[in-house]
Amino acid sequence: MTIHIGAEPGEIAETVLMPGDPYRAKWAAETFLSDVRQVNAVRGMLGFTGTWNGTPVTFQGSGMGMPSLSIYANELIRDYGAKTLVRIGSCGAMQERIALRDVILAMTATSVSTPSRGIFREVNYAPCADWSLLEAAVAAARAKGTTLHVGGIYSSDVFYDERPDLTEQMTRHGILGVEMEAAELYTVAARHGVRALAVLTVSDHLMTGAALPSSERETSFAEMVEIALTAAVQ
Numbered sequence: 621m622t623i624h625i626g627a628e629p630g631e632i633a634e635t636v637l638m639p640g641d642p643y644r645a646k647w648a649a650e651t652f653l654s655d656v657r658q659v660n661a662v663r664g665m666l667g668f669t670g671t672w673n674g675t676p677v678t679f680q681g682s683g684m685g686m687p688s689l690s691i692y693a694n695e696l697i698r699d700y701g702a703k704t705l706v707r708i709g710s711c712g713a714m715q716e717r718i719a720l721r722d723v724i725l726a727m728t729a730t731s732v733s734t735p736s737r738g739i740f741r742e743v744n745y746a747p748c749a750d751w752s753l754l755e756a757a758v759a760a761a762r763a764k765g766t767t768l769h770v771g772g773i774y775s776s777d778v779f780y781d782e783r784p785d786l787t788e789q790m791t792r793h794g795i796l797g798v799e800m801e802a803a804e805l806y807t808v809a810a811r812h813g814v815r816a817l818a819v820l821t822v823s824d825h826l827m828t829g830a831a832l833p834s835s836e837r838e839t840s841f842a843e844m845v846e847i848a849l850t851a852a853v854q
């Protein structure tokens with residue numbers, strides 16, 4: 621047990637899928653895993669372990685924002701030996717060609733800052749996805765016929781950003797979408813020599829204002845979960 625995860629040693633799989641929303645973790649575990657048991661409820665940040673095609677997999681909520689994700693990623697890796705962490709998140713689209721429910725694979729994650737920023741001093745560290753996971757996720761998405769976009773995303777610290785010019789700059793520089801965790805996930809994973817990837821479903825569009833309701837963000841992103849499972853479990 622750690623301060624934030626109540627699982628006993630051995631109750632967390634080496635492969636962990638991490639939605640921000642703990643109820644997405646519950647839905648995904650109950651939908652995709654066999655022999656599922658709840659392994660964490662500390663602070664309501666639900667975690668579940670079961671098997672997918674015979675391989676142990678854990679779904680653990682990360683909460684919203686990089687400080688929260690950082691706590692769970694650190695404890696999963698350092699205390700439970702997680703080796704593959706795949707974020708399964710929602711994001712806002714930042715390019716016109718991207719539509720609601722499209723899937724984005726985050727090759728890199730730009731940020732203003734991350735909880736790890738201080739250790740790099742004047743260096744702008746470039747958080748990037750694990751290549752083997754990215755390659756496998758592209759193959760899985762293509763096999764399913766998913767509408768897919770692969771490239772850079774923006775991990776923001778603010779959901780309600782008052783700086784439209786910053787959003788515009790991100791769009792001009794080819795950023796595909798905005799979310800709030802991937803940059804720190806990639807940084808923590810790299811530090812510990814484990815694999816990480818963010819697979820994201822477009823839940824809203826910053827240019828059109830289109831948005832999915834919270835119920836759909838919680839229980840309807842099956843395609844993203846299947847891509848993440850296929851890529852992570854090889």
Ligand SMILES: O=P(O)(O)O[C@H]1O[C@H](CO)[C@@H](O)[C@H]1O
Nearest residue numbers: 639640641684709710799800
């Ligand atoms: O749907 P999740 O995985 O929580 O991801 C996105 O949704 C939350 C904001 O609504 C942030 O955590 C953002 O990264």
Ligand SMILES: O=c1cc[nH]c(=O)[nH]1
Nearest residue numbers: 710711712798799800
């Ligand atoms: O962080 C996020 C997630 C979804 N949509 C956004 O606009 N931002």
